[in-house]
Amino acid sequence: MSDLHHRPAPADRPVVLSARSVWKVFGEDEAAFRARPGPNRAPAALERDGLVGAVQEASFDIARGEVFVIMGLSGSGKSTLLRCLTRLIEPTEGEILYHGEDILKLPEKPLAELRRTRMGMVFQHFALLPNRTVLGNIAFPLEVQGMARAEAEARARALVEVVGLSGREDRMPSQLSGGQQQRVGIARSLATDPEFWFLDEPFSALDPLIRADLQAEVLRLQREHQRTAIFVTHDLDEAIRLADRIAIMESGRIVQIGTAEDLVTRPATDYVRRFVAKVPPAKVIRVASLMSAEVMPDAVETVPAASTIAAVAPRLVAGSGPLAVTDASGLPVGCLDRQTALRTLAEGV
Amino acid sequence: MADTSPTSPAHQAGRTGAGRYAACAAAVAALFVLALLLPPALRDLPPAAVVPLADWTGDALNWFAREASIAGLPVSGITRAVASAAQWPIEALQVLLADGWAKGAGFNRVQIAPPLSWAGITMAAALLAWRISGRGLGLLTLGAGLYLALFGLWTSAMTTLASVLLCVIAALAIGLGIGIRAYRTPSVEPAVRAVLNVMQTVPIFSYLLPTLLLFGYGPSAALFATVVYALPPMVHATVLALRAVPAETLELAKMSGCSRHQTLWKVELPVAVPRLAIGLNQVVMMTLNMVIIASMIGAGGLGYDVLRALRRLDFGAGFEAGMGIVVLAVVLDRLTQTAARNRAQGRTGLWTRRDSLLALALLAVPTAASLAVPALAAWPKALTLTTAPFWNGAVSVINTHFYDALEAVRASVLIHVMNPLRDGLAALPWLAGVLALALAGWRLGGARLAGLLAGLSLFVVLTGYWQAAMGSVYLTLLAVLLALAVGMPFGIWAAGRPGLRHGIDLVLDTLQTLPTLVYLLPAVMLFRNGDFSALIAIASYAIAPAVRYAMAGMQHVPSERLEAAAMAGCSKWQSFVHVRLPAALPTLLLGVNQTVMMALSMLVIAALVGTRELGQDVFTALSRGETGPGIVAGLCVACIALSVDAILKSGASRAARHQGETHV
Numbered sequence A: 001m002s003d004l005h006h007r008p009a010p011a012d013r014p015v016v017l018s019a020r021s022v023w024k025v026f027g028e029d030e031a032a033f034r035a036r037p038g039p040n041r042a043p044a045a046l047e048r049d050g051l052v053g054a055v056q057e058a059s060f061d062i063a064r065g066e067v068f069v070i071m072g073l074s075g076s077g078k079s080t081l082l083r084c085l086t087r088l089i090e091p092t093e094g095e096i097l098y099h100g101e102d103i104l105k106l107p108e109k110p111l112a113e114l115r116r117t118r119m120g121m122v123f124q125h126f127a128l129l130p131n132r133t134v135l136g137n138i139a140f141p142l143e144v145q146g147m148a149r150a151e152a153e154a155r156a157r158a159l160v161e162v163v164g165l166s167g168r169e170d171r172m173p174s175q176l177s178g179g180q181q182q183r184v185g186i187a188r189s190l191a192t193d194p195e196f197w198f199l200d201e202p203f204s205a206l207d208p209l210i211r212a213d214l215q216a217e218v219l220r221l222q223r224e225h226q227r228t229a230i231f232v233t234h235d236l237d238e239a240i241r242l243a244d245r246i247a248i249m250e251s252g253r254i255v256q257i258g259t260a261e262d263l264v265t266r267p268a269t270d271y272v273r274r275f276v277a278k279v280p281p282a283k284v285i286r287v288a289s290l291m292s293a294e295v296m297p298d299a300v301e302t303v304p305a306a307s308t309i310a311a312v313a314p315r316l317v318a319g320s321g322p323l324a325v326t327d328a329s330g331l332p333v334g335c336l337d338r339q340t341a342l343r344t345l346a347e348g349v
Numbered sequence B: 001m002a003d004t005s006p007t008s009p010a011h012q013a014g015r016t017g018a019g020r021y022a023a024c025a026a027a028v029a030a031l032f033v034l035a036l037l038l039p040p041a042l043r044d045l046p047p048a049a050v051v052p053l054a055d056w057t058g059d060a061l062n063w064f065a066r067e068a069s070i071a072g073l074p075v076s077g078i079t080r081a082v083a084s085a086a087q088w089p090i091e092a093l094q095v096l097l098a099d100g101w102a103k104g105a106g107f108n109r110v111q112i113a114p115p116l117s118w119a120g121i122t123m124a125a126a127l128l129a130w131r132i133s134g135r136g137l138g139l140l141t142l143g144a145g146l147y148l149a150l151f152g153l154w155t156s157a158m159t160t161l162a163s164v165l166l167c168v169i170a171a172l173a174i175g176l177g178i179g180i181r182a183y184r185t186p187s188v189e190p191a192v193r194a195v196l197n198v199m200q201t202v203p204i205f206s207y208l209l210p211t212l213l214l215f216g217y218g219p220s221a222a223l224f225a226t227v228v229y230a231l232p233p234m235v236h237a238t239v240l241a242l243r244a245v246p247a248e249t250l251e252l253a254k255m256s257g258c259s260r261h262q263t264l265w266k267v268e269l270p271v272a273v274p275r276l277a278i279g280l281n282q283v284v285m286m287t288l289n290m291v292i293i294a295s296m297i298g299a300g301g302l303g304y305d306v307l308r309a310l311r312r313l314d315f316g317a318g319f320e321a322g323m324g325i326v327v328l329a330v331v332l333d334r335l336t337q338t339a340a341r342n343r344a345q346g347r348t349g350l351w352t353r354r355d356s357l358l359a360l361a362l363l364a365v366p367t368a369a370s371l372a373v374p375a376l377a378a379w380p381k382a383l384t385l386t387t388a389p390f391w392n393g394a395v396s397v398i399n400t401h402f403y404d405a406l407e408a409v410r411a412s413v414l415i416h417v418m419n420p421l422r423d424g425l426a427a428l429p430w431l432a433g434v435l436a437l438a439l440a441g442w443r444l445g446g447a448r449l450a451g452l453l454a455g456l457s458l459f460v461v462l463t464g465y466w467q468a469a470m471g472s473v474y475l476t477l478l479a480v481l482l483a484l485a486v487g488m489p490f491g492i493w494a495a496g497r498p499g500l501r502h503g504i505d506l507v508l509d510t511l512q513t514l515p516t517l518v519y520l521l522p523a524v525m526l527f528r529n530g531d532f533s534a535l536i537a538i539a540s541y542a543i544a545p546a547v548r549y550a551m552a553g554m555q556h557v558p559s560e561r562l563e564a565a566a567m568a569g570c571s572k573w574q575s576f577v578h579v580r581l582p583a584a585l586p587t588l589l590l591g592v593n594q595t596v597m598m599a600l601s602m603l604v605i606a607a608l609v610g611t612r613e614l615g616q617d618v619f620t621a622l623s624r625g626e627t628g629p630g631i632v633a634g635l636c637v638a639c640i641a642l643s644v645d646a647i648l649k650s651g652a653s654r655a656a657r658h659q660g661e662t663h664v
């Protein structure tokens, strides 16, 4: 594990959530684990003593407004890590800092207050309350906060609209399809307008088409309010589509943190390489990575630096000569050689 | 043979061989021979060696009830206060449902307000049944109400219903409380479960004794006994229902920042409601059963009518009141079961505000009208229907025409089967019994099971109830064999006929909801008092699980195994013997277990027809108000139940290891 393969949080935004050497071991003798010196924490040593190292020494920073995706195979410790961040699972060791404050030191009351006001969570199996209507489910977190009934209901109605369930306010969860149920789950998690948004494989129980719809929905809702989102999935396409950065876990350890492009072009281990082997490079490599710095003031055709090569493919095949590259504000920052770009496009097809 | 060495317990025994059984049989035979040579003290425990646990218990409870005081308050004062506090809701319900509000007594009696009219209650209940279930249950409820009213059973039925309502509410509240506590404090849970398991095996009468001592003869003692009796299933249901709340749902509660209080009331309990409703159904049925039995200590109602009829040998009246209990049981069962099912399937909104208003009107109008038309308050005696003479006539016809035949059956069974077994068991020295049990335990489950069985049987020996216990074993054994001999083949036969399934399930459900007392009536009508009637009553009560488990076991044989057998060219009979039966064995063994448990719980009720065993000891103690012997004899029944349970469970789990899962 080298820092080379851990891309830090974007420097232009404040860090809002950090994990520092977080461990979670399951087993009879969890308490004695803290006394162990470093070498005795190797996977083989843990296994010998009947301990499961579900999360091992996880460290990372997440910046405001980032979508941080945790990815890995089944049993690699994604859910455990996510639950350590919210303290739904008590980490065995380490620090979880929200705006620099360690929540592992918080007593029960302030922790509940923190969750109530600043965190929202979407669950894999929706976790809807079967005895409440759509509206009642969405209003539930507000009700727990002690908000007046009329106000809570008004907020919930607005959210029903946002997730596209108008007209179904009074249905019971059992009368909804899976996709609709998860829409309710999403609306509920946003009812308190949380700063941190946790999603644990929210779409793995849904059909591919519905999944794509909801992914777009999640992106829209996250961008609109600059929420910091931590998203667990085992679906690489989903991760690429949503993530600013992806953390890859392998049996409890984070083996690499980076953009989708980092993973494909500079995989940290064989494990990561095999993981991303099926991804066409053009889908993740951005124009900015292939461009040269010389600016061509008179170029007619321009492409944005942040686009992937696949996204600008129609323009690559339609003409000849280099293209001008522009940054977010439209200013020229460099130029893209058509041949280089086309070669990338042809790779992995 | 190496495998009889003491270091080869349970699992080796699974590798069967004729030699193994021969060795066991030889050991048992040796025990009996040894027993004959035993000194007398090891055959019959001399009275001097009996631990006077019964006396101690009796003395302790007497002292507690009469002289002890808690925090300066005498217990007798507390119980009296509690009893009179409990009296109040009983009377209030009694006024509302049965008696109406009156002042004065005898000639000075002035009726101020009538009770709710039978017509009103019947129609409102039928409306409820119709709304939550459909026309069928509505008509059934209507019919039940009419039966109770027209046959002059209405007042008794309402007394019973009032007790059931109160007990259910109390058991629900207390059971929920204990269940929630046990669920939340994992350290408390094993203790609670252990107590509940014993409570569920102690015979029903044993509950009546301490309450009788503490609260005196009357409705409130009956109420307390019933609530205590109905608690275990409610606690069990609560713990199970709360445990079944999905982990994600609990995480949702935490992430929403719920306090413990909010988690319980807004998340855990509402999500658990469908499962709790199933528990409620059980509680209602157990309460009804106990309220009927508790008429012996003054609960009144339909149970009292049956008892009185039994004592006067007025079978017709007894049968009629018994049918009253049956219709009440069936309606209560179907109503609560439908409600539970609706809950589980998320069907709500079946009962609207308009229905509530309509029900109120249905109650109010006939009740108001009953001021002018007395027949609406109480069905006039002159118009009461009765079939009692018919039944009495039928019984006497049977007795005159078939007396010889019935008597011949009875006598030959008694002489050739029942009496020899009874005498044989009575002659069994206690030491031989204890050793045989310990040996069986060791073969089946190793040293732990052997220790448990030896301990349980020694308890019975040392408290001086060994002889009586052998009487119970003899009666239970025969009844179980009879139930199995009839029930299991029938179940196996019925399992192959899916068309019959629904009908059989319905009959079994109904049989299992009937209060135990009802089973005595037909047996006594045909065979009079005595062991033979008891045998018939117990066997007919215990037959339902035998049929049910046999059907379940046969239906769940893995289909690949059957296909494999068919491909191997097995005949129907071969595939039955070699595939179906072995696969169903674990389930069948559980069925045997259930049958034994049912038989044991009926044993004590059967004491009413004059048996000689532990049940009779409990019953006699009850009628004499001797608390100590009643409780200890009851605990001895529990010992038998726990022993059989342990033996059969380990047998079933061993069979399951070889054959795969059990299916219930």
Ligand SMILES: Nc1ncnc2c1ncn2[C@@H]1O[C@H](COP(=O)(O)OP(=O)(O)OP(=O)(O)O)[C@@H](O)[C@H]1O
Pocket: A026, A027, A052, A053, A054, A072, A073, A074, A075, A076, A077, A078, A079, A080, A081, A234
């Ligand atoms: N309560 C527990 N006790 C013991 N071991 C546990 C517990 N919870 C999780 N584990 C173990 O920790 C490891 C990580 O589990 P986790 O649920 O975090 O995996 P995951 O990556 O979320 O997998 P999935 O994709 O299947 O959800 C697994 O090996 C699991 O068996």
Ligand SMILES: [Mg+2]
Pocket: A078, A079, A080, A201
């Ligand atoms: Mg997971």
